[in-house]
Amino acid sequence: MRLTGDFLATALTLLLTVTSAVHACPPSDRAALLSFKAALNEPHLGIFATWSGTNCCTNWYGITCDPETKRVADIILRGESEDPIFQKTGRTGHMTGSISPSLCRLDRLTTLIIADWKSISGEIPTCIASLPRLRILDLVGNKISGAIPASIGNLSRLTVLNVADNRISGEIPASIVDLKSLMHLELANNKLCGEIPFNIGKLSMMSRALLSRNQLTGSIPSSLANLHRLADLDLSMNRLTGSIPFQLGSIPILSTLNLDSNRLSGKIPTILLSNTGLSILNLSRNSLEGNIPNVFGPKTYLIALDLSYNNLNGSIPKSLSSAKYVGHLDVSHNHLCGAIPKGTPFDRFEASSFCDNDCLCGMPLPTC
Known part of the structure; x- marks a missing residue:
């Protein structure tokens, strides 16, 4: 039987339609x-x-x-x-x-980036917490308001939660500690209030926690020390009180710690400054007191150390002279006294790094 041209054309059209539907x-x-x-x-x-x-x-x-x-x-x-x-x-x-x-x-859906x-x-739709395969939720840089969905902890596969730079309010949901796969948590620059969940240390996979520029209160949870993968922790510009948990100094790969512009008190934990993996430490603009621990050594490599605007007293640790590298140092606006150590790295710092203390002297300040 011979097939007519019209029949072939119709058959081809049907085949293309079916194929297109399969791949749509x-x-x-x-x-x-x-x-x-x-x-x-x-x-x-x-x-x-x-x-x-x-x-x-x-x-x-x-x-x-x-x-x-x-x-x-x-x-x-x-x-x-x-x-x-x-x-x-x-x-x-x-x-x-x-x-x-x-x-x-x-x-x-596995990735939602807007x-x-x-x-x-508007608000984050509550039902987003019901997407069983979601791994990345990134809504940074908008004007989203309202609260983080209370059931966010249902997203068992979530590795990235980034809602920074919005207008999100309310407390950090208690269920957030159930995000067992979470690696990156970014909530900075919002209007979050209340306390950081005390058991945030359950997020054992987390390597980055950025919660700065909110209105968080209460103390810094010591359970953060359980986050052995944590490299970056930023809790700056909140309303946190209490002392700095000494346990933070034992986080093995912590390299950046920003706690500035809070209401922290007490002494600087010795173990924190002796952590040779820590390269950026900002504790400025708090109410810390006591001496700066004299625990620096040849393995110390500090890109930046900012202890300014506190109530620290005593002298500048001479062991800083033995550090492998100190790129930026600011101990201004404290109650420090005595001679500024000579030589590296102090010969590279300007007077602004040491100003407004009780009786510091020596280069780059007036001689003792």
């Missing part, structure tokens, strides 16, 4: 993305103009699908990027609107 995202995922899009306005770059057609897995800006299931896996929308669409317009992104709960219908759009507002 499900209509439910497409509908969820379009509902998400409807709640936002991006007037300059035109990224949502690419969100057309039936297949959201192909050429939809910022959308990636699982190659096997064709379900939406990643939404990556950054307002600051080197992508050609940004270079062509010569500007960073600006987006208004809010994050639609329709995203929660994308139950295979970052640095400056003016996205």
Whole structure:
């Protein structure tokens, strides 16, 4: 039997239609993305103009699908990027609107990044905590308000939680300590209040915790010492009180510790300054007292040590002269006394590093 040209054309069309449907995202995922899009306005770059057609897995800006299931896996929308669409317009992104709960219908989502759009507002949809596969939640650099969902701890696979530089208020949810896979926690520059969860040390995978510029109160949890992978801890510019837990000095790979601009009191733990892995330490603008521990040595490598604006007394430790490197030192605005040690590294520092103490003397201050 001979096949006519019309029959072949029809058969080919049907085959292409079926093949296209097999490789397209499900209509439910497409509908969820379009509902998400409807709640936002991006007037300059035109990224949502690419969100057309039936297949959201192909050429939809910022959308990636699982190659096997064709379900939406990643939404990556950054307002600051080197992508050609940004270079062509010569500007960073600006987006208004809010994050639609329709995203929660994308139950295979692993990455949700909606970052640095400056003016996205509204709250974090509570249902985001029900996305079972979510590994990255990054909403930095917007105007998102409200609280972090109380059930955030349900996201057992979450490795990155970044909601910094927003207007988020309320307390840090108690359930956050259930994020067993969490490596990066960034909550800086919000309006968070209350205390840091006392058992935050349960987050055994965490390597970075940035909670600065909030309104956090209470003491620094000593359980932080259980975070053996922690390299960066920033609790600065809050309202924390009490003493610095000496246990922080035993964190094996801690390299950056910023506790400045709080209301901390008591003495500087000796073990903290003897931790040779610590390269940046800022304890300035607190109410710390007592002597600066004289525990520096040849393995000390300090990019920056800032102890200014406290109530420290005694003299400057002579052991600092034996340090391998001290890049920046500031002990100004304390009650220190005595001669500033001579030689390296002190011969590189200006008078501002030592000013406004009770009776420090010697170069670069007036002679004793």
